[in-house]
Amino acid sequence: MKNLNLLIFLISFSSLFAQPNCEAYKYYGDTLKYDACKKAMEIKGHYQFSKEYQTVLDESLEIDPTFDYAYWAKSIAYLKSGDFVTWKKLIDKAVEYNPKEHLGYRGWCRYQFFRDYKGAIEDIEKLDSLVDYDIGQSQNGTYHLSIAKGLCYKAVGKKEKAIEIIENQLVINENEDFVGAYDYLHLGVLYLETERFEKAIEIFKKQSEMNEIAENQYYSALAYSSLDKLTEYKSSLKRAKELYIEGRKMSDPYSNPMDKIYLEDIETEDKNG
Incomplete structure (x- = not known):
């Protein structure tokens, strides 16, 4: 990890x-x-x-x-x-x-607590325009603020822009060996949602290597299903349930993270898949 x-x-x-x-x-x-x-x-x-x-x-x-x-x-x-x-x-x-000190915090709170995605984008982009150094992490340390901005663009329907932002930040994060716990997962889900199933699986495998969680295997199963790889689909779905029961899933003490799933989602997919 x-x-x-x-x-x-x-x-x-x-x-x-x-x-x-x-x-x-x-x-x-x-x-x-x-x-x-x-x-x-x-x-x-x-x-x-x-x-x-x-x-x-x-x-x-x-x-x-x-x-x-x-x-x-x-x-x-x-x-x-x-x-x-x-x-x-x-x-x-x-x-x-003191905008340089507090714009990032306000932007993150707008995203995390209020789902004010446009307001969060405005704050993070404003901060980026004011400083010539790295804008830093989210308040809880989970994401680089640029990743959070990408998630905001996804939330307002601009998925291609979200992919571009997250891909670019991940290159930086990888070079610094400082990848966020859910960064690959979110990018993989974006690939899945834009029907780039092979790329989704590729990035989900990276998530598995870094931080395996139920969500990762659940979305991997959906990607495999779209490619008619039924053996891999069933295996990933089974593993997703095991991980969820073990407590290895997305969590946040204050709100539900984007792309989070529940046991019911896994069981419904298993029943209907």
Whole structure:
């Protein structure tokens, strides 16, 4: 399994963004942000949903209403509690004052939680236009943001564009030996959906080598079925069920990933296949 798989689901919403270096603000002469930052650091030890946590950040923003970190930190509890209206107001402020730091996060959340695919594309592409370095990973570490963007294009019906984006990013990921846990799977499903069955099987085999999961064998079965390879179809479907029962399947603690399947899907295909 590639290096990136070690990150999956280990990165929490509260820890992915490093705390700001308050001394850096002082070094560059921004004493207002330095004071706001020092105040914000007093959240340490307070539960995100507590009044104390929010009060500290409110006091930080009273010192400097443009301190983006405080808006971002305040927003986390609202996202987790399902108050998406308040979350959006706060994260929009963070993006306004520091777009390079927060556009990727907002774009990923738009994709993951709200299925706002167009909004996610806008944020990720805007970030890409602002920086001359790698735009980085999704908030949970599962995808490079370019892969996430490709999935968004798939969701809005632009599958060829999605394929191009994911193929290009996978070349980079492979060169860096840092392929995401589901990258090959998603590309294989796109090939399957665009009737490139041989290419789908080829890429599903890569997924098997890196991170074998029930979804991979399920979609492999569909590709084999389309090519009238019934022996391989039955074998893949059987393996998909075994993997699913073993718990080796796509998962996310906050939402259902794209291309995820359920045991019912496997059993229905087996019954009707």
